[in-house]
Amino acid sequence: MKLTSLRSLFVSLVLPLVVLMGIGLSTSALAGDDQTSQQIENATTSEADLWRAVKAGDPGYTVAKGLEANVLINVAGNEGKNIKIEYINPAMGMVVLGVFGAFLIFYLVNGPSKLSKGFSGKMVLRWSKADLIIHWVLAISCLALIFTGITIMLGRYFLQPYVGEGVWSALIYGSKTIHDYVSPLFIISWLLSVVKWMPLQTLKMYDLKWFLVVGGYINFGPFKGKHPDSGFANAGEKMWFWTLAIFGLFISISGIMLVLPVLDLPREASMAALLIHGISATIIIGFTIVHIWMATVLSEGGMECMTSGYCDENWAVQHHNLWYDEIKENGTLEYKD
Incomplete structure (x- = not known):
């Protein structure tokens, strides 16, 4: 087979595959970034909710035992x-x-x-x-x-x-x-x-x-x-x-x-x-x-x-x-x- 024909075959078969892989990886990266941002946002929201609950006197869990041990802040x-x-x-x-x-x-x-x-x-x-x-x-x-x-x-x-x-x-x-x-x-x-x-x-x-x-x-x-x-x-x-x-x-x-x-x-x-x-x-x-x-x-x-x-x-x-x-x-x- 001629060299020109091999190059043509490579371009027609491998190059589209590489492009598709690149698109897939980019999509995955973007999805990962979105997921990371969402996780950060969720973590920030969760932390704020936690402190609001603590300041409101909601009970949680602590290692210490005893009366009101699970309440960090008594309103x-x-x-x-x-x-x-x-x-x-x-x-x-x-x-x-x-x-x-x-x-x-x-x-x-x-x-x-x-x-x-x-x-x-x-x-x-x-x-x-x-x-x-x-x-x-x-x-x-x-x-x-x-x-x-x-x-x-x-x-x-x-x-x-x-x-x-x-x-x-x-x-x-x-x-x-x-x-x-x-x-x-x-x-x-x-x-x-x-x-x-x-x-x-x-x-x-x-x-x-x-x-x-x-x-x-x-x-x-x-x-x-x-x-x-x-x-x-x-x-x-x-x-x-x-x-x-x-x-x-x-x-x-x-x-x-x-x-x-x-x-x-x-x-x-x-x-x-x-x-x-x-x-x-x-x-x-x-x-x-x-x-x-x-x-x-x-x-x-x-x-x-x-x-x-x-x-x-x-x-x-x-x-x-x-x-x-x-x-x-x-x-x-x-x-x-």
Whole structure:
């Protein structure tokens, strides 16, 4: 066969085959590129969906075991943290500064509530030794919890920027330790005070008048010299007692939930306890500041009651006249020797 004929045969048979193979390979390559692009797109979509699910708190699978181990991000926990930072922390700061500042201004303008007839020199028994012990254990533990709690909640804003890291670490650790170990004393003394003093805290119709004349503490205007009727506890003391009784219960239960890891609570329950604890603490702090102001500098002779258990007779007549009349009539009036 001639060489020319062989070349013609090669061109007519092999060349079309090569062209077809090339077209096939190109098509396959294009298809592969499309498949790779689709895989990349699918992978990107899948990853985005995964993170959306994680951020939404959807459960998955983790090697760790235990309560909520398969949930990487707890939505309720994050929302609760935001509520605490945005609302409860500022509210606590405003209560501390606002209530204290308001009573300071009131004291500077109004002055203390003086005894109209001065001190008589006769001291009347008002509180037993057991009452004094309960009161001071409750007062000291409550103040310790308030100061350490404020440090834990707000210290990062008004203390941490101005002290060294070592000082701040020691301070926050000490505050947390004191807070945890003082809490049982508060709970026990709170429970004893509620049980022992509740019968003296029933609300009466004359308590309304006490509020209308601001308890007789105003030294100017139409309220000057107004001394409303009051039993053993006046309306302000009753309000403080019931506030402590109710929110002391909330703060005790929520505190126990927060410090006992054996309870193994869901994150939602722990965050709810933290928020209730913060709200209750804010309310108790506000009323504690009021109580301290009213019992010390705003009431002449008032502090003596809780140091010795006795009050001046003129103080009893002016601030708790119905109680004084009652113990005088039933023969339980007892003077200090």
